[in-house]
Amino acid sequence: MQMISLKAPAKINLFLRVTGRRPDGYHDVYSLMCPLALYDMLTLTLGGTGIGVVCDHPGVPQDASNLAALAARLFLTTAFVERPLPVSGLTIHIEKKIPVGAGLGGGSSDAAAVLTALNDHFGKPLSRPELMALGARIGADVPFFILGAPALATGIGDRLNPFLHLTPWTALLVYPNEAVSTAWVYKNLNLRLTKGEKKISKFHFDGRFFNVDEHLVNDLEPVTEGAFPVIKRIKRLLLAHGAAGAMMSGSGSTVFGLFADSDRAISARTALCKNQQSQNWKLYVADLLIQGPVVAHVRI
Template identity: 45%
Template sequence: MQPARVTVRAPAKINLFLRITGRRPDGYHLLSTWMQKVDLCDTIELAVCGEGIRFSCTGDGVPGDRDNLVYRAADLYLQAVRGRDGLPALGAAIELRKRIPVAAGLGGGSSDAAATLRAMNGLFGSALAPDELVGLGLRLGADVPFFLADSPAALATGIGEILRPVPSLQGYSVVLVNPGFPVSTRWAYQTFALTKKEDASNLANLQECVVEDVCWGDSGAMIQPDAPLVNDLETVTVARYPLLERLKGELLRHGAVQALMSGSGPTVFGLFADHHKAEACCAACKSRFAASYLVAPVGEK
């Protein structure tokens, strides 16, 4: 018997590597990126109810209406299964409890959408096949297929939808610091296009993402201390918000092996081989930035 109510967790992600490799005629950017899920999570509770969607959410700056990706994901799902044999005209009551900062470069909205699609499919007897869920996910955002996938880490190409699972990051504590203001992903990509339109190495280089100086193995992935982690969008966002460069420096001074901005920002993260140093760094950052978190990579053994 399928459940009438389910509670799911939606993890955040960090981009350990992000290069813009081109641009499609429709304006979407092609990229190569290494994404890793981390255990900072939103929580979503869903229950079968009468026809339609009843949605509520908690969290600062989070839309509580049809503009929320959770609502849109549930609506798309119900439209897709409406009229299928054996499925009555049902709806869903959904409560979203946000913990991942909004517009932070951590993929919170995409993760919420993916978790909603998977949970709805469980509530409705797996009415849609995995590839159908991915199709719905792509209509909501390019990162949604990554969060739909079981793999905790992947190399992604295309607009982010072509995924190659890779071993999860091992041996690091991760400190996330969000400075408390949002950054629009659309703005970051559009600004990158304007500032880099003459740079053939960025917009015409269609090579597949290759992360050098990383030890890949069945037991996990380890980043070497001198590995050149790169995020092409970092130069765009840091130019507008110089504080981010100072935050990266602070993470490194506290003992981070590496520090980088995630996605389009503004969250920056530090990778710590020493957990005690990570704890001390997170405490120091939290005294000034409330949205500072000590997290672990999902899938770490």
């Protein structure tokens, strides 16, 4: 049996604006997304029959609903629609490092890693745009992880323009052990209230330079924070321990602080670990991955 080992990175949203609700029920967004050096570890074992998932994390489905399994199935049936399938089955082993339901895109990243690995292994039958279009059928964040570089995302998050102007930052991620449903957050989002927020009204991004003081904004944060007040508490602690800025990622519940270097982030993690409030929290230090494969002006 053949085995393929791969890494699937997490992501954070350095800003996330919700610009409107679509007729199909989804929301249009404007977001700056960046991958992080925090990885799920995956091993694909080719052979056997069917597509299976093995993971010891209780929050990860091990059936056909798993996004990585869905990605494998979709790739094989699309790339080899006019040819015999090159394998009769495969098993996806997932070592989960990215917390589940945390706003860090772990499931989407796993799916993207499987798509990319299988496409490379079988001689790239799909072009990068074709692979990203396939990923968009699985989830809005999947094309971003296939791109593998910082990007400005529009549409439902699947229309991407690479963003080449980020400076290096190290993130301290704090996951308060609260899984959040993205669907619930969007369902409870009040766009009129969100747009009335003072900080949001002053948001101006020229598409070139990211400024922590001006651009660290997340329209979903007030919704999640209303149900999980711990988010506000974590933000205050990160800022008190030297973060240049702090914000919730995606729909939450992970909060990140941005630090000028890893030493400062590690010192802040040490200090937060001593805080009695943080006993059930999970803390990670990860550099922003500001370089990566770039596909200019990808449109799906």
